[in-house]
Amino acid sequence: MGGPLSPSAKDSTVVVVLGASGDLAFKKTYPALFGLYKNSLLPQNFSIVGYARSAIELADFKSRVSSRIKASDEEKKLLQEFLDKCTYVSGKYDEAESFKRLNAAVDEIQKSFTGRKHRVFYMALPPSVFIPASQGLKEWVYASDGNNRLIVEKPFGKDTESSRELANALAQHWKEDEIYRIDHYLGKEMVKNLMILRFANVFFGAVWNRQYIHNVQITFKEPIGTQGRGGYFDEFGIIRDIMQNHLLQILTIVAMEKPVTLDAEDVRNEKVKVLRAISPLTVDDVLLGQYGPSPDGKEEGYLDDKGVPKDSVTPTFAAAAFYIKNERWDGIPFILKCGKALDQQKTEVRIQFQDVPGNIYPSLKRNELVVRVQPEEAVYMKFMNKQPGLSSTAVTSELDLSYARRYKDVKISDAYESLILDVLNGDKANFVRDDELDAAWKIFTPLLHEIEGKKTIKPEIYAFGQRAPDGLSAFVEKHGFRRDAAYEWTAPKI
Numbered sequence: 138m139g140g141p142l143s144p145s146a147k148d149s150t151v152v153v154v155l156g157a158s159g160d161l162a163f164k165k166t167y168p169a170l171f172g173l174y175k176n177s178l179l180p181q182n183f184s185i186v187g188y189a190r191s192a193i194e195l196a197d198f199k200s201r202v203s204s205r206i207k208a209s210d211e212e213k214k215l216l217q218e219f220l221d222k223c224t225y226v227s228g229k230y231d232e233a234e235s236f237k238r239l240n241a242a243v244d245e246i247q248k249s250f251t252g253r254k255h256r257v258f259y260m261a262l263p264p265s266v267f268i269p270a271s272q273g274l275k276e277w278v279y280a281s282d283g284n285n286r287l288i289v290e291k292p293f294g295k296d297t298e299s300s301r302e303l304a305n306a307l308a309q310h311w312k313e314d315e316i317y318r319i320d321h322y323l324g325k326e327m328v329k330n331l332m333i334l335r336f337a338n339v340f341f342g343a344v345w346n347r348q349y350i351h352n353v354q355i356t357f358k359e360p361i362g363t364q365g366r367g368g369y370f371d372e373f374g375i376i377r378d379i380m381q382n383h384l385l386q387i388l389t390i391v392a393m394e395k396p397v398t399l400d401a402e403d404v405r406n407e408k409v410k411v412l413r414a415i416s417p418l419t420v421d422d423v424l425l426g427q428y429g430p431s432p433d434g435k436e437e438g439y440l441d442d443k444g445v446p447k448d449s450v451t452p453t454f455a456a457a458a459f460y461i462k463n464e465r466w467d468g469i470p471f472i473l474k475c476g477k478a479l480d481q482q483k484t485e486v487r488i489q490f491q492d493v494p495g496n497i498y499p500s501l502k503r504n505e506l507v508v509r510v511q512p513e514e515a516v517y518m519k520f521m522n523k524q525p526g527l528s529s530t531a532v533t534s535e536l537d538l539s540y541a542r543r544y545k546d547v548k549i550s551d552a553y554e555s556l557i558l559d560v561l562n563g564d565k566a567n568f569v570r571d572d573e574l575d576a577a578w579k580i581f582t583p584l585l586h587e588i589e590g591k592k593t594i595k596p597e598i599y600a601f602g603q604r605a606p607d608g609l610s611a612f613v614e615k616h617g618f619r620r621d622a623a624y625e626w627t628a629p630k631i
C-alpha cells in the first residue's frame with residue numbers, strides 16, 4: 138500500500154483535485170504540483186483532473202491555474218507541458234452520475250497505459266462535503282488495479298465527537314493507510330528540521346529536558362485579518378484554525394522521545410505519547426483576544442467582517458500553557474500563542490533555558506535557542522559573550538544560522554510540494570494519524586465547549602496591528618518566561 142507510485146514505466150498515476158475551482162487548489166495545490174513537475178519529481182505517465190461543481194471551460198480553467206503559478210522565461214515551456222496534463226470535469230460531490238463521469242474521464246486517461254493505474258484524490262473541499270465526496274470516490278472512482286490515496290484537508294472535525302464521526306465515516310470506505318491528513322505546517326522546512334536538530338546533535342540532545350529548559354514558546358503571528366473569510370472563521374476560531382493543529386504538531390516534535398526509527402509509525406507513536414501526557418486545558422490556562430479596528434481606522438475590526446455576527450466572542454488570538462506530565466517535561470510550560478491581525482508575520486519556536494546556577498555576572502540573561510520557521514528561516518542561539526574590548530561585561534550575542542546567508546542558492550520548497558511528494562512516495566511520517574487527532578481533540582474539547590457553551594469568557598480586544606493583546610506579557614511571565622527587552626534579533630541583510 139505504501140511506497141512510491143508508478144515504479145514501472147507502464148504504470149500511470151492520476152491526481153484528482155476535488156474543489157479545483159477553489160482558493161486552496163489555485164493558491165497551493167496546482168502550484169505545488171507544478172513545482173514538483175519542473176523538478177522532475179512527479180511519477181512518469183502523470184495527469185491531473187480538476188473536479189468541482191462550477192462549469193468552467195478547460196481553457197479558462199488552465200488560464201486560472203497558470204495565473205497563480207510563477208514561472209520564469211525558461212520555465213514557460215515546462216508550464217505549458219504541465220498544463221497539457223491538466224483536465225477539468227464538472228460534477229457534484231454527492232451524485233453517482235457525476236462520479237461516474239469523473240471515473241470515465243480518469244479511465245480515458247489511463248486506458249493507454251498497460252501497467253497499474255494509481256489514483257490520488259486531493260479533497261481541497263469544505264469539510265461539509267468531505268464525507269459524501271470520500272464515499273462517492275470509493276464507490277465510483279476507486280482504482281481496482283493500482284494504489285489509491287486520499288488526501289484530506291483540515292479541519293478534521295470541531296471537537297472530539299465530530300472528529301470521531303468524520304474518522305468513522307472515512308474508515309467505512311477507506312483504510313487508514315490510504316488516508317493522508319494534511320497539516321501543512323508539517324511540510325515546512327524548519328518544522329521538518331526540528332527532528333534533525335534534536336536527534337542528530339549530541340549537544341542539544343544532552344540538555345533537552347526539564348533540568349536545563351525553563352520554558353518553551355511556540356508562536357504564530359499573522360498581520361492579516363479574516364479578509365472576508367469571517368463566515369468560515371467564526372465557526373472555528375483561532376484555537377481550531379491554528380493552535381489545535383499547526384502549533385500542537387510542532388509541540389509534539391519538540392517534546393517527543395527519539396523514535397526507534399524514522400518510520401512513520403515509530404514517529405507517530407512517539408507524538409501520540411506526548412499528547413496523551415497533556416491534561417485537558419481549562420480557562421485558567423488561556424488568554425483569549427479578538428481584534429478591533431486599527432487605531433487609524435484603515436483596517437476593520439473582526440466584528441466588521443460581513444460574515445461575523447456582531448456579538449461574536451470568537452477568539453482571533455489565543456495563548457495557552459500546556460504541561461506534559463512525563464519524566465522529561467514535568468512542570469515545564471509549553472506556551473502556544475497564535476493570532477491574526479497582529480504587527481507582523483512570524484512563526485517560531487523559542488526554547489528558554491534555566492538560569493545559570495551560582496551566577497556571578499549581574500547582567501546575565503537566559504540562553505535561548507530559537508527556530509525561526511518563517512519568514513527568514515533561521516536557527517539562532519542567544520548566549521552570553523564578553524563585551525569585546527576592555528570591558529568584561531557579559532552581553533547577549535548570538536550564533537546565527539540564517540538560511541538566506543548560509544544556503545544562498547537553495548530554494549526552500551513550499552510545504553505543499555513537500556507533502557504531495559510524500560503522498561506520492563507513500564511516506565506518512567508527516568501526516569496526522571487518527572489516534573493522534575483523537576488525543577489532540579481531548580486536550581481542547583472541554584475548553585472549547587466551555588468558551589462556546591457559556592459565552593461568558595469575553596476575549597480581550599486588541600487593535601489591528603498590535604503586537605499582542607495587552608494581557609500577554611503578564612500571561613507569559615506568569616508561566617515563567619523572562620524577556621530580554623534590550624535584545625532584538627534581526628535577519629541579516631543579504
Ligand SMILES: NC(=O)C1=CN([C@@H]2O[C@H](COP(=O)(O)OP(=O)(O)OC[C@H]3O[C@@H](n4cnc5c(N)ncnc54)[C@H](OP(=O)(O)O)[C@@H]3O)[C@@H](O)[C@H]2O)C=CC1
Binds near residue numbers: 262290292
Ligand atoms: N484556502 C486556504 O488557504 C486553506 C484551506 N484549507 C482547507 O482546504 C479546504 C479547501 O479550502 P478552500 O479552497 O479555501 O475552500 P473554498 O471555500 O474555496 O472551497 C473549495 C471549493 O469547494 C466548493 N464548495 C464550496 N462550498 C461548497 C459547499 N457548501 N458545498 C459544496 N461545495 C462547495 C467550491 O467549488 P464548486 O462550487 O465549484 O464545487 C469551491 O471552489 C478546506 O477544508 C479548508 O479548510 C487548509 C489550509 C489553508
Ligand SMILES: O=C1O[C@H](COP(=O)(O)O)[C@@H](O)[C@H](O)[C@H]1O
Binds near residue numbers: 378
Ligand atoms: O491553516 C491555516 O494557515 C494559514 C497560515 O498558513 P501559512 O503557511 O501562511 O503560515 C492561515 O492564514 C489560515 O487561517 C489557516 O487556516
